[in-house]
Amino acid sequence: MDRGVTRRRLAAGLAVLAGSGLFALALPASAQAAASTCAGHQVRTVPFATGAVRVYKRDGYVCVLTVPKKPGGRRLMSVSVQARGNRPVTDTGRYSSHAGPVTVHAGHRCVRVSGAVGTGSVHSGWILC
Template sequence: MALLTASGLLVVAGPADAEAAASCAGRKVRTLPFSTGSVQVHKRGGYVCAVTVAKKQGKTQWMSVSVRARGGRPVVDRGRFKYHAGPVTVHAGQRCVWVEGEVGRGSVSSGWILC
């Protein structure tokens, strides 16, 4: 009986686990909403982390997240996912970052932020 109960709890906890996997370390400094999702931006020390989260989760769809420190190359995660793209992390130090996210046909681009 305990095994069945534990199994039931794991099924219930499934989406929460997916959401926990999408989180970045540090404190959330920005949420960039758009029509089909949002990009959550976190900062810890000199590191910036971003994850794109879909509004309608559970359906496989195109998603991407990108974060780039000024003067550096973007770190990107893109593909077909059910819940989120990322997290991706860059060492920005005191530099500005540019964050982009996409879910299906919706997208957001931050411009230079956290300067």
């Protein structure tokens, strides 16, 4: 392949990467937060005293995240999803807006979810069966 063609392709690729990076920086914080949530449509909300676990489904994948009832500073949050027959996928840490998202391929199997914000928590039974 000609060196000129290779250089033009490399330059075009770098321009696309730089443009996408600048676009991400230009987005407001609320749009960036929304971009980090689950794909698909919301099929269930599992509420508890200090927050809720939101469950989304798309093409056999189940995605969950935990959101606090009251927004505020960073606090301990966790979220977990497990497809029947598999191990759970978990995200735990100190977050201000949400824990997760975590995603599993469930196909047509049941899943169970759990979430916690501070001292409140919830554990569902098998759902989406």
